[in-house]
Amino acid sequence: MIPGDGIGQEVVAQGLKVLSAALPQDVKLETRSYDLGARRWHATGETLPDADLESLKNHDAILLGAIGDPSVPSGVLERGLLLKLRFAFDHYVNLRPSKLFPNTPTPLAGRPDIDFVVVREGTEGPYTGNGGSLRTGTPAEVATEVSVNTAYGVERVVRDAYERADARPRKKLTLVHKNNVLVHAGHLWKNIFDRVGQEYPEVTTDYLHVDAATIFFVTQPERFDVIVTDNLFGDILTDLAAAVTGGIGLAASGNINPSGAFPSMFEPVHGSAPDIAGTGKADPTATVLSVALLLQHLGYEAEAARIETSVAQDLAERAGDTPRTTDEIGDALAARVSG
Ligand SMILES: NC(=O)C1=CN([C@@H]2O[C@H](COP(=O)(O)OP(=O)(O)OC[C@H]3O[C@@H](n4cnc5c(N)ncnc54)[C@H](O)[C@@H]3O)[C@@H](O)[C@H]2O)C=CC1
Ligand SMILES: CC(C)CC(=O)C(=O)O
Ligand SMILES: [Mg+2]
CATH class of the missing domain: 3.40.718.10 (Isopropylmalate Dehydrogenase)
Structure with a gap:
């Protein structure tokens, strides 16, 4: 996991909750969280050191939140961390599905x-x-x-x-x-x-x-x-x-290395949203749907489908609701997935 900056931290926490809830009991999930992004840059001047890049190669997949912060000159982290990863791991297929779920505004x-997928060169x-x-x-x-x-x-x-x-x-x-x-x-x-x-x-x-x-x-x-x-x-x-x-809070993506030579990386389409970071307003659904893409990529088709169904049900019941926090949406999705 690379939670990264701003709401990246908040949404990846929810993605992990749902991932844990979705996996079969006999699958042992091992995670490592990498401290990469604005905090690390301010502390050490590093964006993506070679040691971290090497270590990231050992994982089956990467879940990323978002990279970029107003306290860091624009482009330093986006290029030095996010694009460096996409290029180093040859993520040439940037997969971005778009589907209008029932009842979603x-x-x-x-x-x-609407049900299409954008294959963006990466x-x-x-x-x-x-x-x-x-x-x-x-x-x-x-x-x-x-x-x-x-x-x-x-x-x-x-x-x-x-x-x-x-x-x-x-x-x-x-x-x-x-x-x-x-x-x-x-x-x-x-x-x-x-x-x-x-x-x-x-x-x-x-x-x-x-x-x-x-x-x-x-x-x-x-x-x-x-x-x-x-x-x-x-x-x-x-x-x-x-x-x-339905909005940027629902849009998922996968940076795919189809050869499998390097781990593929899954992330919401959105950025670190400094305007709402820390307020609990970030919708973690895009990250949760990115977790579904991650599971699908690793061959857990049924688990991925269960996440998508849970999201569809949750979205169907959202209409007219008072807005929920990032955490509440994550909890609700995790509960549906495990129930
Ligand atoms: N893949 C990545 O890590 C990306 C990073 N960025 C970086 O993020 C920073 C902010 O970029 P922006 O252009 O403002 O794009 P942004 O996607 O972070 O935000 C655009 C608008 O969408 C809203 N938004 C985004 N995600 C949301 C969510 N999950 N729930 C509810 N509302 C959400 C924000 O509040 C904001 O009003 C910049 O440093 C930029 O470079 C931007 C896009 C992708
Ligand atoms: C921050 C950029 C490097 C990426 C971006 O906007 C995206 O991948 O959607
Ligand atoms: Mg973008």
Whole structure:
């Protein structure tokens, strides 16, 4: 566990409660909590020391809360810890399912049937740190942030998305990019998408520019089944996906290393929410659903399904309720899962 910063600490505690409640009696759960994030940085100046990185390799999976704190310069922890982990453990599939559970509020008219998954590339794009600045702090400052897209990196994530689409009943895969403007990266993505698609004749394909995709996330989200996209577009789209499916407090994710060479890492889509940290207002459901993804990844399908059912029941009964605290929601979910 890497609880991290802000509400990360609060929601991971609830995730652990539910994980413990979900596992069969004969499975011994061993956990270690890593003190990484703002507190550690202030104390030692470290973000992710090699010793911790090495040690993290020994776990079956990682549950992360959130990284980032207003007391630390923006980017230091996000890059030096969170992205460093995703890159070091080659988490090239950033899996972000979106489902509108019954009775969950949505700002969308007509309660569309939303059930899609975004496969966000996790190791490339504009997030690699390939850039720099010249004449920093002067009126002539120039900054670059160059998006890196390799045929190797794009093909493996596109292939993963086709596999997922092929395994789902609707078998539909949408590529989201911006190949009308980002022609170099965009055409590399589109060409690979089209070529790999020939191996999946059952999968219906579609292409949308990212700006148009945001329209359809709001006006016609039911059109999506599996979406594959780059690191930055996927980041932005999945906050929007969360907003239309009950809110950011429900959105789960998995940073997957499909080869199993390194542990995969599961975390809510949201950040450390400094505006509500310490108030008990953080919804731990996103973390609990991330625990379900973790269990599914490790082969505990039935346990993962029980968590999802418990969340669905809890959400169905939430409507009109007085708001509960982070802890109360965690306790209620753990009770449902074990009962
Ligand atoms: N994976 C990670 O660790 C991520 C870290 N961050 C970091 O988190 C910090 C804050 O970033 P923001 O842009 O404010 O995004 P954020 O996701 O932390 O918060 C955005 C808004 O959503 C609300 N919110 C988030 N999670 C919630 C939950 N579980 N229940 C109820 N409300 C919730 C917050 O109160 C806030 O109003 C920054 O340092 C940022 O870099 C941001 C996104 C992901
Ligand atoms: C803080 C960023 C590095 C990550 C982010 O916003 C995300 O993964 O959703
Ligand atoms: Mg994000």
